[in-house]
Amino acid sequence: MTDGALTPEQILTAAEEALRRYGPAKATVVDVARALKVSHGSVYRHFPSKAALREAVTERWLEQAHSSLLAAVKADGPALTRLRKWFTVLFEAKRTKALSDPELFATYLVLVGESSDVIERHVQGLVGQIEQILLDGVAQKQFEVDDLPLVARALFDAMNRFHDPAYAHEWAQPGINDAFHAVWALLERALSARP
């Protein structure tokens, strides 16, 4: 491959493959360059350090579900319906990643653990999407919310069992969908309640 044709996207895909093959402890930039048949200098032209490359791989992985989540944010219809859809899509995306390729999932948990900045930005992005939907719900007079950021984060926290990888080992258990709906039903009732 000539360097000119090398895109960041190709590098990220090769880096993910290297992480999958050699594990997070051993994968190097040289592995990535070799797989792409370029010099490691070509990789460094796009990502200034191994740490920067790993962060970018992690961010891309975390954001894979974002387009379908954004669809729920931008959809028409009652805010509560969109919010339920949003949490459903989030759970489905995380669960699919955890169960379909557990080894890669474990690898990413190591990477995420390395970078609290990346995870913090990720969570803030997600909570921001909840805020958007809440804002529409307030405009639609579907519910009243005093402190949007606080309530958005509280909803995100309350649904932790259904999106935080710390619970991935429970996501194949029977009854997990009932548990999801039971927590969601409480939150929906809380939001719909007239004070």
Add this chain to the structure above:
Amino acid sequence: MTDGALTPEQILTAAEEALRRYGPAKATVVDVARALKVSHGSVYRHFPSKAALREAVTERWLEQAHSSLLAAVKADGPALTRLRKWFTVLFEAKRTKALSDPELFATYLVLVGESSDVIERHVQGLVGQIEQILLDGVAQKQFEVDDLPLVARALFDAMNRFHDPAYAHEWAQPGINDAFHAVWALLERALSARP
């Protein structure tokens, strides 16, 4: 010490001390016996195996907060107030354990991870306490709950960030108490809502 005077409680305390000193990977029954100046046979008379001893240590540790939680269960007054108190006590107990002795806390997380039965029984005991309070709330006509076990577990799940050791690293963060109250406010509103 003579074997006759040896109580299970003393063995558990010595075992905790051995775990703290040598770590969960290295602590042995012989370490426990040596600390107590008894033969390891005396320890085995109370706990048939090293695994049984470790489980018992873990259970005792998990249940340290139970007496103060039970006080909230058995208290008089409105069920919602007791439930808030219950979650507050639970959070305080876990947070104190996590922050006051992080090394021992980490040791126990390893032990808990070894025994999914112990953690399962522990969670069921806690959810059972929530159910008790909910039952009183229904009797007091403070709220209506269709499926007590399901709703009790949903409340427990929704408060995960404030009792699950997976979040211990967040328990010293500024704003964590506000986050607690924000989630609890949603749940209180959900329970109080007239359908």
